[in-house]
Amino acid sequence: MTIITSVDVVDVRFPTSLTADGSDAMNKDADYSAAYVILHTDQPGLGGYGFTFTIGRGNEVCVLAAELRARPLVGRSVEELVGDLGGIYRELKSDSQLRWLGPEKGVEHLAMAAVMNAVWDLAARVAGKPLWRLLTDMTPEQLVDVADLSYVSDVLTREEAIGLLAELAPTRAERVERMAASGYPCYTTSAGWLGYSDEKLRRLCQEAVDAGYTHVKLKVGANLDDDLRRLRIAREVIGDEVNLMIDANQVWDVPEAIEWVKALAEFKPLWIEEPTSPDDVLGHAAIRRAVAPIGVATGEHGMNRVLFKQFFQAEAIDFCQLDSARLASINEILTVYLMAKKFGIPVCPHAGGVGLCELVQHLSVFDYVAVSGTLENRVTEFVDHLHEHFVEPCVVENGAYVLPVAAGYSAEMTAATLEEFAYPAGSYWAGAARRA
């Protein structure tokens, strides 16, 4: 029997604010960070790794919350844990005192994501499989057993969920082959940060097209004249065949969103992302009706499955951008994928940040193989930075994520990274404090 001997939660921060990477209309000074969970076991070489992503200050609050949330794992049998991945999720979630602090939202939910991501990583390592494979080897019933269907039975029953998965189960193998051959298509946001100069924007758009991307995304929403100029540059470079998406990072009220997006319509964006408050289901629905045929996308701040349920019910979005470190890991993400399937909405997961690309490649492959069965209207975000901090970084070739093969959820950071970027004691931050 293998035992979880201890849990460490490390505050990891990267000084991305120095280069304006990640700058958008809402977030100007992000230091990309992670509350990074390590499940230690008494089996040499076996651990579980997971995290949630933040942008700097307050990461310590997530660290403290994850420490509290993970406490019941210590002393547990790994076999028991990975044998009932629905049970451990429900147990951790059922702490009514911690529940009060959400429920199922904000810091406590980010912490739950970090801890359960580590549990799923551990489960995949124990099985000797990449996470997508662990999931695609599960039967429809097994998958639905681990999915959290609470509060969504008005749109999706257990039987329906099994039925949706059963449809595609016989043909999973052929889609795995396709993934192995050509990977999962992605798009790049690296070109379009607000803090970049026009020259840099032009160069990065050209590089994106040259690298085989069919979709490019730009940040908008700080200044309309700037947006018009930047979108014109982007369209000049990428032409009419490449898709252009725009992302406002929640800066607008509903009427302003409608007006602004209409002013940018000439550049034919595929979607407007996060036009307003991520909580505003009815607001997104109103925007969608007003700006069609431009699509509405949101989800990176989508707090839980109950919110996504309503986005689907209200026909408020065209693209679902769930976040792998904000939803409570596979148990809740499965539910969102299943609802998206039922309502016919493509899931294009949010990524970037720290390690989100490493996680979502597994999710997208799983979706294609076992849930949606199609790549139509689907493209997963890719941002090309900070991958060097991971032991098994994602690989992108010809505008597609290469199918990951290593066991786990690709979530493990390197020892050198922890030594350098642990906050505030890591060598980078200690040095910065000395230099200041």
Place this chain on the structure above:
Amino acid sequence: MTIITSVDVVDVRFPTSLTADGSDAMNKDADYSAAYVILHTDQPGLGGYGFTFTIGRGNEVCVLAAELRARPLVGRSVEELVGDLGGIYRELKSDSQLRWLGPEKGVEHLAMAAVMNAVWDLAARVAGKPLWRLLTDMTPEQLVDVADLSYVSDVLTREEAIGLLAELAPTRAERVERMAASGYPCYTTSAGWLGYSDEKLRRLCQEAVDAGYTHVKLKVGANLDDDLRRLRIAREVIGDEVNLMIDANQVWDVPEAIEWVKALAEFKPLWIEEPTSPDDVLGHAAIRRAVAPIGVATGEHGMNRVLFKQFFQAEAIDFCQLDSARLASINEILTVYLMAKKFGIPVCPHAGGVGLCELVQHLSVFDYVAVSGTLENRVTEFVDHLHEHFVEPCVVENGAYVLPVAAGYSAEMTAATLEEFAYPAGSYWAGAARRA
């Protein structure tokens, strides 16, 4: 000039789980707690006091979040702060790194509530007025200047908000007189906790009627047979004239809520409170349509003004139960009151917990005097415990909150309470650790 010299945030916990006070279908072992903020100034005797309410474990996460959130206050001029209560709110809220952890929900929003409650308490003390008086002495323009109208302009513009307040401004004085004469009507939840025996329930219902209450609330949702028996007992004791409310504390999915509430319809509840996930606007709307004429109430876990906006837009609730320590203090609470006025929905604030009654008495008086102008269908929660820990506890007589007169937001705890119940170093908890 007076300066804020430092901020303390104290983890205060009361061992309420020992007596089953506060037990409901979702929360069986609550230790009522507060992340309690003290703003110290260099003027002897002047401080600001505020808190958010939690139910035990995880309170330390809120404490850490409140420490971070309050940091920009240290060194500030008190005069500047209280002279621009909208400005300081927007400044604290604008921290984009902390915003990422919500936005405007969960632990970070609870922390914002605690800090801004202390700022408003300080402002009222500086003015030498109880908070309700500070607010009712402000002009419509001044009130709207401090209200957070971001993300709600699709339902409420600044001009509309001023107009709503201007209507009632000339007659505020007469309603203040009525409040001074007879107080603000309240109802009691003290009778109905799930953990109480039938005998205790019967006795407490009788005591409630004898004390002049016209509304009594019971917890439901754990077991239908128990609910039927307990509601029968309650109706026997209180008769048909007294209103009976029921509260499920979020235990049901939407279809189950509809079925269960219909099974209890014979007892003619005035409202069903928290029938399902507090995030489920469309779910509440579906329940409301199905169980009418039983009303639907929610709000104690209502995370922010964007959620309440949608409850109003979707005609999802009959009663709005905003929470004084979950919304971001007066700046956001004002917005919810103004939207409720526009949509014609009565606000019956959530209270109980630790010190929530002390806060909401100010809110309800303000609402009556300056916003709604009516008591129709309005009744504010009162739970009779833990008041002894406050320097100026609320007073209830004849089923009504007596108009508070002391300067401030009634939020200050006694020194003896902090000495005894600070966690884990206070004398009670240190003693409990020794006894264990």
